[in-house]
Amino acid sequence: MQQKQHQNAQEPIYVIQQHNAKSLHWDLRLEIDNTLKSWALPKEPPTEIGIKRLAVQTQDHPIEYATFEGTIPEGSYGAGEVKIWDKGTFTLIESDTDKLIIDIHAKKLNGTYALIKTHFKGSTSKNNWLFFKKKT
């Protein structure tokens, strides 16, 4: 049977956009509740078990933004080049206000991942999460 090239509409979108703004970062976006929940990762997303990355939650983006690639013009917020680093779908395994467990189905990231809300000592930010690949 031939593999479908287009994702099933039932499967929520997973995408990571590499964003060469003032500082290079990776924007992880997950389709949840009809929007793209978003986190900015200052370091390259973890492809292997044992690497934990800071993921700072940012504002929700519209679903249509998942396919965006291009240059945000100078003078605009987030000015710089955006390109898709990885894309696919995910399955929600567990969901709580401060915890998400997902199965990512994509090329660079594949397998079970966790997003855990974290309060770092001394940090006043309420948007810090840790993103890492889980043992299955």
Ligand SMILES: [Mn+2]
């Ligand atoms: Mn960004």
